[in-house]
Amino acid sequence: AQSVTQLDSQVPVFEEAPVELRCNYSSSVSVYLFWYVQYPNQGLQLLLKYLSGSTLVKGINGFEAEFNKSQTSFHLRKPSVHISDTAGYFCAVSVTGNQFYFGTGTSLTVIP
Amino acid sequence: GAGVSQSPRYKVAKRGQDVALRCDPISGHVSLFWYQQALGQGPEFLTYFQNEAQLDKSGLPSDRFFAERPEGSVSTLKIQRTQQEDSAVYLCASSLIRDSEAFFGQGTRLTVV
Numbered sequence: 154a155q156s157v158t159q160l161d162s163q164v165p166v167f168e169e170a171p172v173e174l175r176c177n178y179s180s181s182v183s184v185y186l187f188w189y190v191q192y193p194n195q196g197l198q199l200l201l202k203y204l205s206g207s208t209l210v211k212g213i214n215g216f217e218a219e220f221n222k223s224q225t226s227f228h229l230r231k232p233s234v235h236i237s238d239t240a241g242y243f244c245a246v247s248v249t250g251n252q253f254y255f256g257t258g259t260s261l262t263v264i265p
Numbered sequence: 266g267a268g269v270s271q272s273p274r275y276k277v278a279k280r281g282q283d284v285a286l287r288c289d290p291i292s293g294h295v296s297l298f299w300y301q302q303a304l305g306q307g308p309e310f311l312t313y314f315q316n317e318a319q320l321d322k323s324g325l326p327s328d329r330f331f332a333e334r335p336e337g338s339v340s341t342l343k344i345q346r347t348q349q350e351d352s353a354v355y356l357c358a359s360s361l362i363r364d365s366e367a368f369f370g371q372g373t374r375l376t377v378v
Contacts (some may be wrong), residue, residue: 157307199366
């Protein structure tokens, strides 16, 4: 079975500071990895995904993530956050593409 | 429309009432997923369709939950005899093919009173 752990439920960060949102996964087989963002009262929007190839993945809004197979991690980073980045961020894994397993999410609050 | 559309956006049901939630996926998308998201939690998988075939329903929490996609396009999630623990946001997502990006709708917030 697959599972996703997002240890940080809430992350406050000052505007223009860097941020890292942590994601660790558990799986006995190769997985696809995703980060989604959820703004209040909205659905989920894909930030970036890792399917294969380069372990450093760049996404929308200046976010990037690095797949680390040995540490089973897929941490999300942004060098300088904006107020508009305040949202919920969800890491997800998929084995077959038929089912996505989501973490419990990290609420990012950018402080002016 | 350009995205996944879900209706209604909000639904209040009395305990014991049956509800039906609708999902209009992006035109041409083969795969369709339903998720349940409780307050402060990540989405939990409910069921998956490939065209009209329901290939995985392992996440449906009880036999009160039923989903269908009879013509391989619009899908309906039905919950019979709703209970308070059914209160959640129900998200629908579709993707063009398996393993491609899943696009999510805005969800239906169900409150059972």
